[in-house]
Amino acid sequence: MMKDFFININGSITKGPEARISVFDRGFLYGDSVYEATRTFNEKPFRLDKHLERLFLSAEKLDITPTFTKTQIEHQVKETIKHSQFKNASLRIILSR
Numbered sequence: 159m160m161k162d163f164f165i166n167i168n169g170s171i172t173k174g175p176e177a178r179i180s181v182f183d184r185g186f187l188y189g190d191s192v193y194e195a196t197r198t199f200n201e202k203p204f205r206l207d208k209h210l211e212r213l214f215l216s217a218e219k220l221d222i223t224p225t226f227t228k229t230q231i232e233h234q235v236k237e238t239i240k241h242s243q244f245k246n247a248s249l250r251i252i253l254s255r
Contacts, residue, residue: 190255197249
């Protein structure tokens with residue numbers, strides 16, 4: 159259920175139903191974004207480094223400038239996992255313009 163999920167938006171971690179993005183976000187308005195999906199096994203993200211490499215390559219191809227570095231995103235992913243009650247979970251990392 160969505161109430162059990164944690165969402166991290168720009169470093170702010172909230173429960174799923176409380177998460178909010180601006181209606182003016184280009185990812186929301188136009189689908190102007192890139193994403194990578196992975197999962198965790200025993201609270202460890204699977205091949206996160208490879209997923210972040212692809213995410214940044216995709217962003218570069220669409221001329222999207224990330225506001226977080228790969229290291230910062232990795233840190234935020236790990237912080238979000240700490241809040242989760244799931245040992246094995248799906249992750250989606252989205253960068254919007």
